[in-house]
Amino acid sequence: MAKPQPELASGGVSRTPIGRADLVRALVRCGGQAGAASLERFASLAGFVRRPVVLLPRVPIAESQPAPPLPLPAETAPAEVAVAPSAVSWYAVVQMTETPPAPDGQPDNGPVCLRGVPPLTADDLLPEASAPLLPDSPLLPWARLWPFLKQTLGATTAGPIDVPRVAGLLAEGRVLRHLPRLCRSRWAPEAQVLVDFDLRLEPFRQDFNDLCAGLLRLRGPLGLQILRLLEEPGGPVRPWGQATAPDRPWRPPAPGAPVLLCSDLGMLAGRDSGLHAAWLRFGRLLNARGIRPWVLAPVSPERLSPAVLRHFEVVCFTPDAPLRPCHAPGAPREAAALAELLAFLAPAVRVEPALLRAAVRHLAPRAARAGVEAAFWNHPDFVQAHGGVAALPDAAHRTRAGFARLTPELQRDAMGLLHRAHAHLPPAVLHEERLTAAGLANPSALAAQGAQVDRSARFLLSAAASFHGETAQLADAKAAWARRLLDRGDAAQRSRHPAYSVLYAAAYRQALLDGAPAVPDDGLDRQEILRALADPTASPTRWDLVQDSHTLRLVPDWTPLDRAHLRVSLLARLRVTSPLVAVQTPGPHGGLTMQPLGMDPVHLTRLAPEGLPIKVSTGSVEIVVDAFPRPPWARAIGRDAEGLWCDAEWLGQRVRLRWGALEHAPHWGWQPKGGVGVDTFGLYADFTVAGVTQRCRWIAPGSFRMGSPPDEVNRSSNETQHDVTLTRGYWLADSACTQALWQAVMGANPSAFKDDPANPVKKVSWNDVHTFLDRLNARVPGLDAGLP
Structure with missing residues (x-):
């Protein structure tokens, strides 16, 4: 006798191979009587246990008493014992969101955010200003700087006889062993200036150049050596102002000659760095020749160390401190000022030296201003260049939280400062900064800039429209800009502006179509990405989302006979315009996958409780697939080629309810039938x-x-x-x-x-x-x- 096969449609689970009716038939065939005692014994051999029948008594009540709890009528049939809910999960579409139809005359398979948006024009690419609105400002005025240079590079020589002093000594009856002479301050006959133009000191490049030019005018070139360091101290040098001059080895000056160093002595690179150790060796070398060099260092006093002060006369090159040598390290104040400066300039795409100095002066930190500038420029979260620094993507996302905590006045001042600093640059820079600041700033700080923010949002959409029209031949420079823009934008920024999703599709189009690992798309609209990848001239295709055992598949719109032959169950019918389908699954083994669509069925993912819910996106529709147990009211539940169904009992009859879309709602459920x-x-x-x-x-x-x-x-x-x-x-x-x-x-x-x-x-x-x-x-x- 063949073993009975489980049926797909059942009371929640497959029918058991042995039921109560089978027990009665087996008892009769064995010659027994189907009595209560014999049936009890035979059922116990098969593992069945009689459950007690519980009846609720009918409670008599008087007319004056309140309504009792719901009793069961005494004439009803014996009560049914509640059955434990089934552990079998039934998979179904629980939500389906379709793309809104396009207005008349526009294609349905393009990005929704670009409907009615024109591409960029030549006027859109013109900067708002023809010249920088933020002028360069010197770190120190020349009136403060030249007395320091005269003291540092000068010397004292004997002049004529000091006649008044000679007369005084003779009047006191003293014996003159030598004639006192008047002292005269003049420039030292030989002096050497070493200037460090390393990238870590880029904000002070112009200040060092102004110092050298002013010193030449004030002293003259005779006996003065102004040399540019090319490598570590003591290595090759080049005369300042002579870019075409050949490099030459450094030669120490004569013993006792004054030496001025315009450098940080490697302190910005860290006390444990090899560069700082090289500067200390250089200081010991000069000290051995009888030279104690002066250092004009744009650092905070707290960065000084006893080893540095032992070999150098360090003067902090900052406008808020006197130009005198430091004899001990200063109090730690730089960290708090640096944190405020990082938050203040967080929306900036690029920070130039002029913008950095203006921001420091606006905040007026308690720490040395030049030291805060240098610390900002050399912060590990920035990428340095000769024109400016740009924050790394992860670091930019962290500092923007600090900008949101600033007062509305500081937020408004930061936006105004960015406008003056970048109005002469390509407009994409200023528009991006404005949108970033608008997403973080207090509404009161944006009261007077609403029109400018709207203009920046339109510019970003127009740029996306231009890139979407050129996706087949997008230039490398445009693709690189779009990728940098996406890297700088955090999830909140991407979700606020749907143009980011279109730019994502344009920048990574070929990689996505080739099935390469997807670049992180946090905050982006996956539906817009798929719509942007679609060919505007392509016709939509029909696909069926089906369940094949414990597998979720996407198959072409075959005939019902073919689908029944495959023994798959329909979940939803889809209209697809994108060449890709995106599948998002949760859990430790989940993630986002992009799969191309061709002519063959596509395996999407495995159906398992730990991988739910599943989100399937095709550009035209987004579907959420989830699972649930058999409802307690269902007399039977199952699925066939047309989908999931269940039977409910009403007025003694079975009513079959189909699972499907509900009216006027994206959520799916049991469709009503017959009331x-x-x-x-x-x-x-x-x-x-x-x-x-x-x-x-x-x-x-x-x-x-x-x-x-x-x-x-x-x-x-x-x-x-x-x-x-x-x-x-x-x-x-x-x-x-x-x-x-x-x-x-x-x-x-x-x-x-x-x-x-x-x-x-x-x-x-x-x-x-x-x-x-x-x-x-x-x-x-x-x-x-x-x-x-």
Whole structure:
């Protein structure tokens, strides 16, 4: 005898190979009688256990008592024992969002955000200003700088005899061993200036050049060496101002000659760096020749160390401190000032030395201003270049949180400063900075810049429209700009502006079509990406999303006979315009995959509880697939070639409900049929008596609390909470019987309900209530009517 095969449609799980009817037939064939005792013994051998039948007694109540908890009528059949819910999961589409149709005359398969958006024009690419609006400002005025240079590079020589002093000494009767002479300050006959133009000192390049040019005018070139360091100190040098001069080895000056170093001595590279160690060796070399060099260092006093002060006379090159040698390290103040500066300039795409200096002067930190400039420029979160620094993508996302915490006044000042600094650059820079700041700033800080922010948003959309029209031949420079723009934008920025999604598709189009690993698209609209990848001239194709055992597949729109032959179950029919389909799954092994669509079925993902929900995007539609157990009210559930179905029992008949799209909603569920349906509260059924429609709801077996809570204020009755246990499903009225239904069934006078017409039960006797229930059951056979 062949082993019975499990059926697809069942009461939640496959039918067991041995049922109760099979036990009776087996007992008869064995010669036994189908009595209670023999059946009990035979069933125990097969592993069956008799469950006790629980009946709820009918509680008699008087007319003056409050309504009791819902009793089961005494004449009903033996109660059904609640069955444990099935552990089998049924997969279905729970939500489907379709792309809104395009206006007349526009293609449906393009990005929604670009509908009606023109591409960029030549006027859109013109800068807002023809010259920089933010002038360069020197770190120190020349009036403060030249006395320091005269002191540092000068010397004292003996002049004529000091006659007044000679006369004074003779008047005191002292013996003159030598004639005192007047001292004269003049430039040292030989001096050397070494200038460090390393990239870490780029913000002070112009200040060092101005110092050298002013020194030549003030002192003259005779006996003065101004040399540019090319490598480490003591290595090759080149005369300052002579770019074409050949490199030459450095030669130390004569013993005792003054030496001025314009450098940070490698302190910005770190005390443990090899560069800083090289500078300390250089200082010891000069000290051995009798030279104690002076250093004009644009650093904070807190960066100084005893080793540096031992070999050098360090003067902090900053406008907020006197030009005097430091004798000890300063207090740590740089970190707090640097954090505020990082937040202030967070929206900037690029920070030039002029912008950096203006921002430092605007904030006026308590730490040395030049030291804060140098610390910002050499921050590890920035990429340095000779024209400016740009923040790394991850670092930019962190510092923007600090900008959002600034006061509205500082946010407004930062946006104005960025405009003055970048108005002469290509407009893409200023528009990006404006949109970044607008997404972080306080609304009060944007009160006067609403029009400019809207203009920047339109520019970004027009740029996306231009790139979308050139996706087949997008230039490398444009693709590189789009990728940099995407890297600088965080998830919030990308989600605010759908143009980022179109630029993403344009920048990575070929990689996505080739099936390469997807670049992170946090915050982007995946539907817009797929629509941007679609060919505007291509016709849409039809695909079916199906379940094949425990696999989710996408197959072309074949005939029903072919689909039935494959034994797959339909989940949804799709209209596809994109050449790719995106599948997003959660969990540790999930992620985003982009799969190309051809002529063959596509394996999307495996169906498993740990990989739910699954989001499938095709550009035209976005689908969410999830799973749920068999509903407790379902008499049977299964799926066929047309999809998922379940049977509900109403008035003694089976009503088959199909799973599908609900009217006027993106969510899917059990579609109503014949007055039976499912909503957020569960299964319901409508019936009509004498033109009056009443809705009943199915209450699942189990225990629950019924009645008013003890702490309810102004209770209208004396009823208390009860524990109600239902051993089988029970149909109850959705609300108290309306006056119209009561009158249609009982024929009562409406005046009897004038005090409370919405709830006539409270104005009639319970005998009338039971009469009403009996008549209602006679009108609607099979209904177990009750009142809440």
